[in-house]
């Protein structure tokens with residue numbers, strides 16, 4: 001698929017997830033087959049740009065292109081400024097967040113709450129496109145099916161998607177839930193398929209894709225150009241490779257070799273420590289380790305034991321030893337016990353935070 005001058009090589013994308021899809025995780029997902037990776041959202045509020053959190057999010061050193069940065073905000077001029085600011089720091093694609101339901105964002109009418117105010121949403125899209133077009137930077141939009149499940153104007157993604165296309169947006173991603181639903185209920189993809197049928201620009205389906213099989217099925221049933229995967233990639237980023245294998249060969253990929261998983265996780269942790277430093281890095285890496293081991297034999301006890309370790313080297317050594325022991329018993333990663341249970345975000349111990 002092409003986005004402006006960029007080629008996205010594979011149709012399975014990793015979803016932006018605040019607190020998860022930082023640069024090290026995005027790079028890992030891309031190495032394992034993700035065709036596109038959008039950053040965690042960056043606020044449009046200028047006074048926060050120098051904060052450590054935002055400047056880390058805007059740091060793309062070493063990230064393979066195209067670098068896509070998601071921005072969130074409520075003011076068209078501020079959003080245009082945020083787009084320019086991020087382009088100056090390496091963004092090659094700007095993604096507008098109209099999908100996030102969290103209070104922190106929505107109380108200020110950003111994220112999915114913007115879908116309720118169509119004129120403002122369109123004004124933001126137009127302002128961002130106007131800021132990006134002269135720099136040759138495509139703008140993409142991520143949204144939900146609407147702000148309310150009620151029939152008619154509440155489920156207004158199609159109206160907004162059409163307006164976005166007319167305003168020059170290059171790709172739309174739709175999470176098959178309304179804002180009202182938060183992360184409850186089940187994603188529906190009929191609305192996404194209808195949007196795909198109505199638009200000429202690429203459309204991406206998102207929501208509740210928990211397996212390679214589901215990813216390929218959704219690609220086919222919606223006719224979408226790509227499928228975006230969020231929570232199911234936490235701790236299992238090879239889902240992109242598996243989906244690609246299934247799409248290309250028609251047969252499921254074998255489980256990854258335990259030694260490969262060990263290597264991927266250790267590489268990821270080293271990158272993570274390098275970005276955050278020892279104190280923060282060791283602590284924030286624990287959640288990634290937890291997701292990676294939670295369904296493996298002995299994983300839960302190992303996850304708890306991580307809390308006692310405060311040094312990068314100790315953490316790396318413990319993870320390495322856990323997988324050494326696992327590799328002695330299992331050449332390939334054992335089939336996770338209770339995989340279904342792990343598929344709701346509660347089970348992985350992380351609620352959408354932003």
Ligand SMILES: Cc1cc2nc3c(=O)[nH]c(=O)nc-3n(C[C@H](O)[C@H](O)[C@H](O)COP(=O)(O)O)c2cc1C
Pocket residue numbers: 015016017018019020040041070097098099100142175206207208209228229230231232345350351352353354
């Ligand atoms: C922890 C977490 C953080 C998220 N942060 C963002 C975000 O910053 N921007 C955004 O557009 N969506 C965000 N989302 C929503 C995801 O991108 C995605 O739309 C949603 O999780 C549904 O996909 P899934 O069922 O594959 O997880 C977040 C979701 C989670 C679980």
